[in-house]
Amino acid sequence: MIELFSYLTLFISLGIIAFFLSLYAYVHYKHRRLLSAIFAKEDDIIITDNFSAKKAEFKLKLQRAGLTRKQFNEIVFASILAGISLISLIFIMDFSFLTELFLVVSGVAIAIFMPYIYVEEQIKARIKRIENDLPIFIDLLIIILEGGGGLNNAIDKVTTEGASVLGPDLLSESKKFKNEFITYSSDVAFTNLVNRTGSDAIATIVGFMRLSEETGIGVKSIFENQAQELKSMEMLNIEKKAATMNIGITLVMFIFILPAVIAMIAFPMAADALMPGF
Structure with missing residues (x-):
C-alpha cells in the first residue's frame, strides 16, 4: 500500500x-x-x-x-x-x-x-443538425416568398431573425451563401454551399435551384416540394425508430431484467435443495 x-x-x-x-x-x-x-x-x-x-x-x-x-x-x-x-x-x-x-x-x-x-x-453531427433545421428554414423562406419577397431578401430575413428557431450551423451557412450569391456567380455560391455542408439534402435542394435557374421554374414551388419531402423522410425515420424500439426493449429485458427474475426464483430453490433440514 x-x-x-x-x-x-x-x-x-x-x-x-x-x-x-x-x-x-x-x-x-x-x-x-x-x-x-x-x-x-x-x-x-x-x-x-x-x-x-x-x-x-x-x-x-x-x-x-x-x-x-x-x-x-x-x-x-x-x-x-x-x-x-x-x-x-x-x-x-x-x-x-x-x-x-x-x-x-x-x-x-x-x-x-x-x-x-x-x-x-x-x-x-453537424450535418444532422443542419438537416434537422432545414425544413423549418425552408418553411420560413416560403412564407417570405409568398409575401412577394425575393430569394435574397428571404434568405437575409431568415438569417437575421431566425436565431430563435434555427441552429447556428445552418444560419452561418445561410449567411455565407447569401454573401457569395451576391458577390460571385450563383454557380460558385451553390458549389461552395454543397462542399461546405456535405449534406445530401442540401445538395438535392441546390440541384433543383440550378434547374430553376435554367428552366425558369419558380423557386417557391421547389422549396414547397423539398420541405414536404424532408418532413416525410423525418416522419419515416421516426416510424423506423418506433418499430425497432420493441426490439431494443426486449433485448434490455433479456440482458438485465430476466436474469434478475430467474435469480430471484432459482436461488431460494437452490437453497432449499442444498439445506432441506433448515
Whole structure:
C-alpha cells in the first residue's frame, strides 16, 4: 500500500512539473515555429505548394465539422498528451507484458487517430443538425416568398431573425451563401454551399435551384416540394425508430431484467435443495 502511494505521488508530481513546463514553454517560446503551429489562431500555417491540395481538402473537412484550425490543433495537442500519459503508466506501475503492450498500442492509437475520428464525428453531427433545421428554414423562406419577397431578401430575413428557431450551423451557412450569391456567380455560391455542408439534402435542394435557374421554374414551388419531402423522410425515420424500439426493449429485458427474475426464483430453490433440514 505504501509503495502504491509512493508511485501515485511520483506520478502526480511528474504531471504537475510537466504542466508547468508546458505552460512556461507556451508563454515564453510561442513565437517559435513548432509551438506557433500548435497554437495557431487561424489557418495561417504556411504549407508548401506540394501540400496545397491536401491543405484545401483538410480545410474543407474542418469547415464541415464546424471547427477552426486552432481548435483542431488543441485537440491534437490534448490527444498526444493523453497518449503519452497512458504510455507513461508502464514506467510507473508494475504490469504484465500484455498489459504494457496494450497500453502502448492504445496510447499510440489515441495520439494518432483520435483527432481525425473526432473530426469525422463532428462532421456527422453537424450535418444532422443542419438537416434537422432545414425544413423549418425552408418553411420560413416560403412564407417570405409568398409575401412577394425575393430569394435574397428571404434568405437575409431568415438569417437575421431566425436565431430563435434555427441552429447556428445552418444560419452561418445561410449567411455565407447569401454573401457569395451576391458577390460571385450563383454557380460558385451553390458549389461552395454543397462542399461546405456535405449534406445530401442540401445538395438535392441546390440541384433543383440550378434547374430553376435554367428552366425558369419558380423557386417557391421547389422549396414547397423539398420541405414536404424532408418532413416525410423525418416522419419515416421516426416510424423506423418506433418499430425497432420493441426490439431494443426486449433485448434490455433479456440482458438485465430476466436474469434478475430467474435469480430471484432459482436461488431460494437452490437453497432449499442444498439445506432441506433448515
